[in-house]
Amino acid sequence: MGRSPCCEKAHTNKGAWTKEEDDRLISYIKAHGEGCWRSLPKSAGLLRCGKSCRLRWINYLRPDLKRGNFTEEEDELIIKLHSLLGNKWSLIAGRLPGRTDNEIKNYWNTHIRRKLLNRGIDPTTHRPLNEPPQEQPPPPPPPLSATTNTISFSTIKEEKQEMSITNTCKTMFICKEERNPVEERCPDLNLELRISPPCQQIRGVCFVCRLGLQNSKDCSCNNIIMGSGIGTSTANSNSGCDFLGIKSGVLDYRSLEMK
Protein backbone atom coordinates (compact mmCIF):
# COMPACT_ATOMS: atom_id res chain seq x y z
CA MET A 1 0.00 0.00 0.00
CA GLY A 2 1.10 3.53 -0.58
CA ARG A 3 4.57 4.32 -1.73
CA SER A 4 7.99 4.15 -0.24
CA PRO A 5 9.32 7.19 1.61
CA CYS A 6 10.28 10.24 -0.38
CA CYS A 7 13.93 10.14 0.61
CA GLU A 8 16.26 8.98 3.29
CA LYS A 9 16.89 12.23 5.02
CA ALA A 10 19.85 10.85 6.91
CA HIS A 11 21.76 10.36 3.68
CA THR A 12 20.94 13.55 1.86
CA ASN A 13 22.91 16.74 1.52
CA LYS A 14 21.40 20.04 2.50
CA GLY A 15 22.32 23.63 1.89
CA ALA A 16 23.88 25.26 -1.11
CA TRP A 17 24.35 23.23 -4.27
CA THR A 18 27.82 22.64 -5.62
CA LYS A 19 28.83 23.03 -9.24
CA GLU A 20 29.28 19.30 -9.47
CA GLU A 21 25.78 18.62 -8.17
CA ASP A 22 24.35 21.13 -10.61
CA ASP A 23 26.18 19.48 -13.50
CA ARG A 24 24.95 16.07 -12.50
CA LEU A 25 21.38 17.25 -12.28
CA ILE A 26 21.51 19.11 -15.58
CA SER A 27 23.03 16.23 -17.48
CA TYR A 28 20.58 13.76 -15.99
CA ILE A 29 17.55 15.85 -16.88
CA LYS A 30 18.91 16.52 -20.34
CA ALA A 31 19.18 12.78 -20.84
CA HIS A 32 15.97 11.64 -19.15
CA GLY A 33 13.75 14.68 -18.94
CA GLU A 34 11.97 16.18 -15.98
CA GLY A 35 9.77 14.26 -13.61
CA CYS A 36 10.09 11.29 -11.27
CA TRP A 37 11.73 13.54 -8.72
CA ARG A 38 11.59 10.83 -6.14
CA SER A 39 13.84 8.47 -8.04
CA LEU A 40 15.90 11.13 -9.76
CA PRO A 41 18.51 11.71 -7.04
CA LYS A 42 19.44 8.06 -6.85
CA SER A 43 19.48 7.64 -10.61
CA ALA A 44 21.52 10.78 -11.08
CA GLY A 45 23.92 9.91 -8.30
CA LEU A 46 22.92 12.82 -6.13
CA LEU A 47 22.73 12.77 -2.36
CA ARG A 48 19.76 15.09 -2.41
CA CYS A 49 16.07 14.88 -1.69
CA GLY A 50 13.96 14.77 -4.83
CA LYS A 51 12.17 17.82 -3.64
CA SER A 52 15.44 19.69 -3.46
CA CYS A 53 16.39 18.58 -6.97
CA ARG A 54 13.10 19.77 -8.34
CA LEU A 55 13.48 23.16 -6.68
CA ARG A 56 17.04 23.56 -7.89
CA TRP A 57 16.09 22.69 -11.45
CA ILE A 58 12.96 24.81 -11.63
CA ASN A 59 14.42 27.87 -9.97
CA TYR A 60 18.01 27.97 -11.19
CA LEU A 61 19.06 25.38 -13.70
CA ARG A 62 16.30 25.39 -16.29
CA PRO A 63 17.73 26.64 -19.57
CA ASP A 64 14.79 28.91 -20.32
CA LEU A 65 15.26 31.02 -17.22
CA LYS A 66 15.80 34.71 -17.65
CA ARG A 67 18.38 35.90 -15.20
CA GLY A 68 19.07 39.49 -14.33
CA ASN A 69 17.13 42.48 -13.16
CA PHE A 70 13.42 42.86 -13.58
CA THR A 71 12.36 45.49 -16.07
CA GLU A 72 9.95 48.28 -15.26
CA GLU A 73 7.35 46.54 -17.41
CA GLU A 74 7.80 43.35 -15.44
CA ASP A 75 7.45 45.30 -12.20
CA GLU A 76 4.16 46.79 -13.27
CA LEU A 77 2.88 43.48 -14.55
CA ILE A 78 3.71 41.80 -11.28
CA ILE A 79 1.92 44.52 -9.37
CA LYS A 80 -1.17 44.21 -11.53
CA LEU A 81 -1.21 40.45 -11.34
CA HIS A 82 -0.67 40.51 -7.60
CA SER A 83 -3.59 42.87 -7.18
CA LEU A 84 -5.74 40.36 -9.01
CA LEU A 85 -4.34 37.08 -7.79
CA GLY A 86 -2.74 37.82 -4.45
CA ASN A 87 0.21 35.68 -3.42
CA LYS A 88 -0.35 33.16 -6.18
CA TRP A 89 3.28 33.31 -7.19
CA SER A 90 3.15 30.38 -9.52
CA LEU A 91 0.27 31.92 -11.44
CA ILE A 92 2.05 35.24 -11.60
CA ALA A 93 5.22 33.53 -12.74
CA GLY A 94 3.24 31.88 -15.48
CA ARG A 95 2.67 35.29 -16.98
CA LEU A 96 6.34 36.24 -16.88
CA PRO A 97 8.34 34.02 -19.21
CA GLY A 98 11.67 33.02 -17.78
CA ARG A 99 10.79 34.01 -14.25
CA THR A 100 10.08 31.61 -11.42
CA ASP A 101 7.61 31.81 -8.63
CA ASN A 102 10.37 31.83 -6.05
CA GLU A 103 12.19 34.62 -7.84
CA ILE A 104 9.06 36.73 -8.10
CA LYS A 105 8.17 36.06 -4.50
CA ASN A 106 11.62 37.19 -3.36
CA TYR A 107 11.53 40.19 -5.67
CA TRP A 108 8.13 41.16 -4.37
CA ASN A 109 9.21 40.98 -0.76
CA THR A 110 12.45 42.86 -1.28
CA HIS A 111 11.67 45.43 -3.96
CA ILE A 112 8.07 45.84 -5.01
CA ARG A 113 6.66 45.85 -1.53
CA ARG A 114 8.86 48.79 -0.68
CA LYS A 115 8.15 50.45 -3.98
CA LEU A 116 4.43 50.35 -3.32
CA LEU A 117 4.85 51.61 0.21
CA ASN A 118 6.85 54.53 -1.15
CA ARG A 119 3.98 55.24 -3.49
CA GLY A 120 1.65 55.23 -0.51
CA ILE A 121 0.00 52.01 -1.58
CA ASP A 122 -0.66 49.10 0.72
CA PRO A 123 1.15 46.16 -0.92
CA THR A 124 -1.39 43.73 0.46
CA THR A 125 -4.60 45.42 -0.52
CA HIS A 126 -3.27 47.61 -3.33
CA ARG A 127 -5.21 50.47 -1.87
CA PRO A 128 -3.86 53.79 -0.67
CA LEU A 129 -2.36 53.67 2.78
CA ASN A 130 -4.48 55.39 5.43
CA GLU A 131 -7.34 55.48 3.03
CA PRO A 132 -10.07 57.49 4.77
CA PRO A 133 -13.38 55.75 5.25
CA GLN A 134 -15.64 56.38 2.34
CA GLU A 135 -18.94 58.04 3.10
CA GLN A 136 -20.56 56.86 -0.08
CA PRO A 137 -20.49 53.41 -1.51
CA PRO A 138 -18.05 53.16 -4.35
CA PRO A 139 -19.50 53.90 -7.75
CA PRO A 140 -20.71 50.91 -9.69
CA PRO A 141 -18.08 49.40 -11.90
CA PRO A 142 -17.98 50.75 -15.40
CA PRO A 143 -19.37 48.61 -18.17
CA LEU A 144 -17.43 45.42 -18.61
CA SER A 145 -16.42 46.33 -22.08
CA ALA A 146 -14.62 49.32 -20.73
CA THR A 147 -12.82 47.60 -17.88
CA THR A 148 -11.91 44.14 -18.99
CA ASN A 149 -8.24 43.47 -18.69
CA THR A 150 -6.80 40.54 -20.49
CA ILE A 151 -4.82 37.96 -18.65
CA SER A 152 -3.83 34.97 -20.61
CA PHE A 153 -3.77 31.65 -18.87
CA SER A 154 -1.97 29.50 -21.27
CA THR A 155 -1.12 26.23 -19.58
CA ILE A 156 -3.27 23.35 -18.58
CA LYS A 157 -1.99 23.69 -15.06
CA GLU A 158 -3.17 27.25 -14.91
CA GLU A 159 -6.53 26.33 -16.34
CA LYS A 160 -6.77 23.80 -13.59
CA GLN A 161 -6.01 26.54 -11.12
CA GLU A 162 -8.71 28.65 -12.65
CA MET A 163 -11.15 25.83 -12.17
CA SER A 164 -10.20 25.57 -8.55
CA ILE A 165 -10.87 29.25 -8.16
CA THR A 166 -14.26 28.74 -9.70
CA ASN A 167 -15.02 25.81 -7.47
CA THR A 168 -13.93 27.76 -4.46
CA CYS A 169 -16.19 30.53 -5.54
CA LYS A 170 -19.14 28.23 -5.61
CA THR A 171 -18.62 27.11 -2.06
CA MET A 172 -18.18 30.67 -0.91
CA PHE A 173 -21.44 31.90 -2.36
CA ILE A 174 -19.58 33.71 -5.05
CA CYS A 175 -21.71 34.74 -7.92
CA LYS A 176 -20.59 33.88 -11.39
CA GLU A 177 -22.08 35.63 -14.30
CA GLU A 178 -22.79 32.89 -16.74
CA ARG A 179 -23.42 35.13 -19.64
CA ASN A 180 -22.36 32.69 -22.25
CA PRO A 181 -22.09 29.05 -21.26
CA VAL A 182 -20.36 28.23 -24.51
CA GLU A 183 -17.38 30.25 -23.40
CA GLU A 184 -16.77 27.88 -20.53
CA ARG A 185 -15.67 25.17 -22.89
CA CYS A 186 -13.57 27.48 -24.93
CA PRO A 187 -9.93 27.91 -24.04
CA ASP A 188 -10.20 31.53 -25.13
CA LEU A 189 -12.97 32.39 -22.86
CA ASN A 190 -13.51 35.46 -20.81
CA LEU A 191 -14.52 33.98 -17.51
CA GLU A 192 -16.28 37.12 -16.44
CA LEU A 193 -16.03 35.92 -12.89
CA ARG A 194 -17.26 38.18 -10.22
CA ILE A 195 -16.43 37.36 -6.69
CA SER A 196 -18.60 39.13 -4.26
CA PRO A 197 -19.27 38.81 -0.62
CA PRO A 198 -22.37 36.80 -0.03
CA CYS A 199 -24.93 39.06 -1.55
CA GLN A 200 -26.82 38.80 1.65
CA GLN A 201 -24.97 41.04 4.00
CA ILE A 202 -28.44 41.21 5.33
CA ARG A 203 -29.53 43.92 7.68
CA GLY A 204 -25.97 44.95 8.25
CA VAL A 205 -24.79 41.54 9.37
CA CYS A 206 -21.76 40.34 7.48
CA PHE A 207 -21.06 36.83 6.33
CA VAL A 208 -18.48 36.34 9.05
CA CYS A 209 -21.00 37.09 11.72
CA ARG A 210 -23.52 34.86 10.04
CA LEU A 211 -20.98 32.09 10.50
CA GLY A 212 -20.95 32.82 14.16
CA LEU A 213 -17.64 34.64 14.14
CA GLN A 214 -18.75 37.89 15.63
CA ASN A 215 -15.96 40.14 16.69
CA SER A 216 -13.63 38.30 14.44
CA LYS A 217 -10.96 40.38 12.78
CA ASP A 218 -12.65 39.40 9.58
CA CYS A 219 -15.91 40.89 10.56
CA SER A 220 -16.81 43.70 8.28
CA CYS A 221 -20.12 44.74 9.71
CA ASN A 222 -18.24 46.10 12.70
CA ASN A 223 -16.87 48.52 10.23
CA ILE A 224 -20.30 49.64 9.32
CA ILE A 225 -21.48 49.95 12.85
CA MET A 226 -18.38 51.62 14.10
CA GLY A 227 -17.88 53.60 10.96
CA SER A 228 -14.20 52.98 11.26
CA GLY A 229 -13.54 50.17 8.90
CA ILE A 230 -11.58 50.29 5.77
CA GLY A 231 -14.64 52.13 4.77
CA THR A 232 -15.92 50.46 1.72
CA SER A 233 -18.45 48.28 3.42
CA THR A 234 -22.05 48.97 2.96
CA ALA A 235 -24.97 46.87 3.94
CA ASN A 236 -26.62 47.08 0.60
CA SER A 237 -23.79 47.07 -1.82
CA ASN A 238 -22.00 44.18 -3.34
CA SER A 239 -19.08 46.14 -4.50
CA GLY A 240 -16.10 47.16 -2.55
CA CYS A 241 -16.87 45.59 0.80
CA ASP A 242 -14.60 43.33 2.76
CA PHE A 243 -15.09 39.65 2.56
CA LEU A 244 -13.11 37.58 5.03
CA GLY A 245 -10.61 40.33 5.07
CA ILE A 246 -10.20 40.43 1.35
CA LYS A 247 -11.36 43.34 -0.65
CA SER A 248 -13.90 42.44 -3.21
CA GLY A 249 -12.05 44.72 -5.52
CA VAL A 250 -9.09 42.42 -5.22
CA LEU A 251 -11.32 39.46 -5.77
CA ASP A 252 -13.05 40.85 -8.75
CA TYR A 253 -12.19 38.22 -11.28
CA ARG A 254 -14.40 39.62 -13.96
CA SER A 255 -11.28 40.95 -15.50
CA LEU A 256 -9.68 37.58 -15.98
CA GLU A 257 -9.86 36.50 -19.51
CA MET A 258 -8.62 33.25 -20.94
CA LYS A 259 -6.61 33.41 -24.11
Next chain:
DNA sequence: AAAGACGACAACCGCGATACA
Protein backbone atom coordinates in the same frame (compact mmCIF):
# COMPACT_ATOMS: atom_id res chain seq x y z
C1' DA B 1 39.40 48.76 9.86
C1' DA B 2 35.93 46.43 12.55
C1' DA B 3 31.39 45.41 13.87
C1' DG B 4 26.70 45.56 13.50
C1' DA B 5 22.63 46.42 10.53
C1' DC B 6 20.43 45.63 6.51
C1' DG B 7 19.20 43.69 2.02
C1' DA B 8 19.01 40.05 -1.37
C1' DC B 9 18.17 35.61 -2.53
C1' DA B 10 18.83 30.55 -2.29
C1' DA B 11 17.05 26.83 0.06
C1' DC B 12 14.16 24.50 3.40
C1' DC B 13 9.76 23.36 5.68
C1' DG B 14 5.03 22.34 6.15
C1' DC B 15 0.76 21.75 4.13
C1' DG B 16 -3.00 20.64 0.78
C1' DA B 17 -4.29 18.24 -3.32
C1' DT B 18 -3.80 14.33 -5.84
C1' DA B 19 -2.14 9.78 -7.23
C1' DC B 20 -1.38 5.27 -6.17
C1' DA B 21 -1.46 0.50 -4.08
Next chain:
DNA sequence: TTGTATCGCGGTTGTCGTCTT
Protein backbone atom coordinates in the same frame (compact mmCIF):
# COMPACT_ATOMS: atom_id res chain seq x y z
C1' DT C 1 -12.45 2.72 0.34
C1' DT C 2 -8.54 3.82 2.85
C1' DG C 3 -3.94 4.84 4.02
C1' DT C 4 0.26 6.62 2.36
C1' DA C 5 3.57 8.76 -0.94
C1' DT C 6 4.40 12.37 -4.25
C1' DC C 7 4.08 16.77 -6.17
C1' DG C 8 3.71 21.54 -6.11
C1' DC C 9 2.92 25.69 -3.71
C1' DG C 10 3.52 29.50 -0.39
C1' DG C 11 5.72 30.93 3.82
C1' DT C 12 9.83 31.13 6.34
C1' DT C 13 14.63 30.78 7.43
C1' DG C 14 19.63 30.87 6.70
C1' DT C 15 23.55 32.74 4.63
C1' DC C 16 26.30 35.86 2.30
C1' DG C 17 27.44 40.42 0.50
C1' DT C 18 27.07 45.37 1.07
C1' DC C 19 26.37 49.46 3.61
C1' DT C 20 26.66 52.35 7.64
C1' DT C 21 28.51 53.88 11.85
